[in-house]
Amino acid sequence: MTADDGFTYDRLSVDDAIALFVDHQSGLISLVQDYPPGEFKNNVLAFADIAKFFGLPTVLTTSFEDGPNGPMVPEIRQTLPDATYIPRPGQINAWDNEDFVRAIERTGRRQLIIAGVVTDVCVAFPALSAVQDGYQVFVVTDASGTFNEAVRNAALARMASAGVQLMNWFSVACELQRDWRNDIEGLGGLLSTHIPGYRNLMTSYSAAKGVKG
Template identity: 30%
Template sequence: MLIEADTSCLIVIDIQQRLAAAMQAPAETVKNARILLTAAAELGVPALVTEQYPRGLGRTVPELGPAVAAAKAQVIEKLHFSSMNEPAFAAAFAATGRRQAVIAGMEAHICVMQTAAQLMQAGHEVFVVTDATASRTLASEQACLDRLQAAGAGIVTTEMVVFEWLGQAGTPAFKALLPLIK
C-alpha cells in the first residue's frame, strides 16, 4: 500500500536535546525529520510532535523548530513510552481522522516501537521511517524495525514518504520539495 498525503498523519517522537546526543547518527535523523515536517507542511499532512519528560530530556532539538512551526504541529508532552497511552496524544491523533501513521523519532526500540504497535493494534496503517528514526545502538534499532515489520508495519525511508505523498512530478509542491531531497 502507498502512503497518501490525504489519509496520513506524521508523528515525530521525542527528538529532544539530551536524547539526540546519545543516538546513533543523530544528524541524519534530525535532517530527515526536518524534511518530513517540511513536506507535511507543504502538503497539508497533519503533524504531531511528542516530548518525553522534557524537564529531564530537554525540548525538541532547535534544528526542528522552524519545521515544527511551519507544519503547525501540535507538541505534546508525555510520560508514557507509548504516545497512545498519553490521553492528550490519543485525542490529538483521533482528531486528525487519519488512518495512516508515518512515524519518525527516538528511541526506536522504546517509544517509537510501543507507539507504532499500539497504533497497529487500533487498526491503523503504520509506516516507520528508518532514516528518521534512531536508538542508542544499531542492534536496538534493528530489533525494533524487524519486530514492527513482522507485525505488519511498513519500513520506509524519508524519500519514499515524500514521493508517495507527492504522487507526481511537475506540481508546485514537487518543485518546492525537490531541493530538500536532491
C-alpha cells in the same frame, strides 16, 4: 506475495496521512549512535519539511522534558510552528497518553507516519499500539535513531512482523507526491536542500528549462 495471498499496496495519501514526531528531544538525541549526528539531524529535518510541504496534520510529543530527556529539538518546532504539541508528563509509550491519541483521532486520518528517538522504545511502542488499534503505520527509519545498528534492526524486525511499513524520508516524499508534475520545483527544492547530489539535478533542470524558455 501476490494479491491472491491477501496483499494490497496501500499507498501513503496526503488526504489520509498524519506526521508524528515522538521524543526528538535534546537529551535523548545524544543516545543516537546508529547514524552520524549530522546525517541524522538532516533526516529528521527532511521529514519535518515533508510534513510542511504536503500540509500534513502533525503532532509533536515529548516525554518528561523537564528531566534529562530535555525539550524538543527547536528546529522541528520552528519548521512546524502550527503542529499540535503534546508534552507527556511521563508516559514512555506515547499511546498511553490520552491527549496524544485524541490529537490523532481528531484528524480523522488512519495513516500514521512516525519517527522518533529511540527507535526500539519511543517509536516501536506507539507504532505497535496503533497497529493494534487498526491504524496503518509507516515508520520513517532514517529519521528515527537508537543506540546501535543491532538494536535498530531488532526493533525494525519487531515492527515489520506486526505489519508496520518501513520507509525512509525520501520514499515518504515520493509516495506522497505520486507524480513529479504535481510540483517539480517545490519537491525538487525540498530534496536538493537535504540531498546535496540532488541539487545538481535541480541546477541542470533549471538551466535546461531556462534555455527552452
